[in-house]
Amino acid sequence: MMRLRNLWFLAVAAVVLSGCSSKWGWYIISPDTETGRTNLAFLLRGFELTISISVTSFVIAMVLGMLVTIPVVYKSRWLLAFNRIYVEVLRSVPNLVMIIWVFYGLPVLLGIELNVFWAGVTALALGESAFLAEVYRAGIQSVGRGQEEAADAIGLTFKDKMWFVVLPQAVRRILPPLGNQFVYMLKMSSLVSIIGLSDLTRRANELVTSEYRPLETYSFLILEYLVLILIVSAGVRWLERRLKADQRQ
């Protein structure tokens, strides 16, 4: 069902975009010509970087977010302040600003040369980790106090209470918003193009500079993100359905 609807949506998009007006010049990426094929391959190779930078940043953000969430699990008032400060500060920095700060500013501060890829990953992961920490916190706090009391009352240790009672329930609530955050990350990754990483967006920009065909190139860019995100969304929905079936509610 879902897949059919996606195809239908893509078909409409394709019809709208396919030269129904003389303003369109799809030849620049037409698979029928040598140049078109070269250009097409050039644009498509951007998937490699967009995906690798998004996945790497997201995995690191997931781990960072967990570390920042530890105070929530232990309910330590002092450490909770650290959690709040981390989240509030990093959440308020725009992703683009974070990227240029890490790429141009951080090397000055630390006196080290930062590889472009890792600069991009660092910036994206830092920003995202704050949002993920909030997702984790909400998930853990949504497990009611009664659950903890029941675990205490049957004599479970703190570790067992977390491991067998609280966290399994929290994870079920965390996974769906985590999927949404990953979609968001895929889109935000386009910002790393400004520090010279050859992701989908950077490649589109470069092709526009050489071919002077912004309408077709950027329309194609939109399609690329659309396909990527539709696939990920379908995966997230599949995951949600499985989790729901798991809970038998």
Added chain:
Amino acid sequence: MAEAGEGAAGPIIRIAGLSKWFDDFQVLKAIDLTVTLGEKVVVCGPSGSGKSTLIRCINRLEAFQEGAIEVDGIALTGDLRNVSAVRREVGMVFQQFNLFPHMTVLRNLTLGPMRARGLSRKDAEERARYYLERVRIPEQADKYPSQLSGGQQQRVAIARSLCMQPRIMLFDEPTSALDPEMIAEVLDTMVELAEEGMTMVVVTHEMGFARRVADSVVFMDAGEIVESQPPEAFFSAPKSDRTQQFLKKILSY
């Protein structure tokens, strides 16, 4: 108290001068209460009187500021070893059941014995099935809590506590969240438990249960124990005005 001097049954719970504050508000005011082994105590009183807080202090779900609680000779202090020792002796049943929704009934029952008592899976499951039999729902072992009725869930919760083989059972308004037709099945289970000699402290408004099972009925109001009497005397000749007013309200229908 009532059973003093009866055989070897000494006090198993000893509460002396217990006071507790939530910020500036004092919920418990110098409570003294002794429960002997095998005794059934029913605690009643208007909402906000501190009765739930009192029994939650007994297994340290709530901390307190003044006074002392001793359970089976173990003093409840901030010492975590004492807290877990006491929790091993004391089972608790909650108003909202608090079953673990992501586990089957069987797993709900085996988790405590396996993790906190170190039983093997086989022994824990054997014990779980025995207690499910006792609360009369052996056929629900592989279901999830959400697939059961409220009354069944509460009976599972009782079985879950019993699996830890506690010497004392605390009940915090066990039937208040249940539909009327399910209250009886839970009370029946509790009566059977009482008849087998379990020491029980029950916060409830089920006065029929109190009459039938209790050795003493404790009436609390505004954080104090107003009076404590055997049920016959409590219902026929309550000493204090506050008790009389309370009984008049809850027994008027």
